[in-house]
Amino acid sequence: MGGQGVLLSDRPSPAQAADKVLLVVVIILTFLAALGWYLAWLQGSVISLQQEVIEELQQHTRGLEERISIWRHLEENAPALGLRDRKRLASVVHRESRRHDIAWHLLVAIVERESNFKPGAESRRGALGLMQLRPATAAEVAGAVGVPYGGPVELYDIEVNIRLGTAYLHMLRRRFGSLDLALQAYHIGPTRMSRVTMSRGRAGGASSARMDRPSERVGTSYAGAVLSRSARLAPPVRIPSERTERDRAAGNPTSEK
Numbered sequence: 001m002g003g004q005g006v007l008l009s010d011r012p013s014p015a016q017a018a019d020k021v022l023l024v025v026v027i028i029l030t031f032l033a034a035l036g037w038y039l040a041w042l043q044g045s046v047i048s049l050q051q052e053v054i055e056e057l058q059q060h061t062r063g064l065e066e067r068i069s070i071w072r073h074l075e076e077n078a079p080a081l082g083l084r085d086r087k088r089l090a091s092v093v094h095r096e097s098r099r100h101d102i103a104w105h106l107l108v109a110i111v112e113r114e115s116n117f118k119p120g121a122e123s124r125r126g127a128l129g130l131m132q133l134r135p136a137t138a139a140e141v142a143g144a145v146g147v148p149y150g151g152p153v154e155l156y157d158i159e160v161n162i163r164l165g166t167a168y169l170h171m172l173r174r175r176f177g178s179l180d181l182a183l184q185a186y187h188i189g190p191t192r193m194s195r196v197t198m199s200r201g202r203a204g205g206a207s208s209a210r211m212d213r214p215s216e217r218v219g220t221s222y223a224g225a226v227l228s229r230s231a232r233l234a235p236p237v238r239i240p241s242e243r244t245e246r247d248r249a250a251g252n253p254t255s256e257k
Contacts, residue, residue, distance in 0.1 A: 066104050067094050069235060073108055078117035085119065088158045096166040105233035107166060109226045119158055128155035131165030141168045183223035
C-alpha cells in the first residue's frame, strides 16, 4: 500500500500536464514563427538577387547595343579608318561616354564634325586629332584629370585624343552649367564663351540677347549642328508596356520585345 502511494504521488497533476503541453505548444509556435521569418527573408534575398542579376544583364545588353551602334556608324561613315582603328575608336568612345556620363552619339557627332573621323586631322589654328584639341588645352586637361600626356604628338593617338576631348567637354559642362553652352565653349573657347555669357546676362539672358557677335553666331550654330546630328544618331527610346511596369513593381523578371 505504501509503495502504491509513492507511485501515485509521482504522477503529474492535471495542472502540471497542462503546463507542459502549453510549453510544447509555445516552443512549436516559436519555431514556426522563426521558420516563417527565415523563409520570408530568404524569399526577399532571392528576389533582390534576381533583380540585381537582371539589372546587370540589362546593363550588359545596353552596353553591347551601344558598341554595335557605334561600330555600325563608323563602318558606314568612316570607311577610311582601318579595322583596328575602328575597334579602338568604338571602344574608347563607349568607355569614356560611360565615365563622364556623356551620350556616345554626342561624342560621335563631335568627332564627325571636328575631324570627319581622321586621327591625323590638323586645323589652321593648331588643333589636332579626332576631337581637334590644341596642345595647350590638352596639357591642361591631362593635368587636371591625371591622364598621362607626352606632348602634341600624342593627340594623333585615338585613345589619348578621345579621353582628353571627352574630359574637356565634361569640364566645360560643369563650368557653364549646360551641354549647349559647353558645346559652344568647346568650339569658340571657354574664355570667349565666358565673355559671351556675361554679355548675355547684361542683356537680360540668352533668349533676349542679340546674337550680333560672330563668336556667338558661330558657337550657337556649332552646338545646334552637333546636337542635331547627335539626335539623329541616338537609338529610339523604348517605352515599357503597362505589363512590364507591373512586373518590375512586383519584382518579376521581364522580357521586353
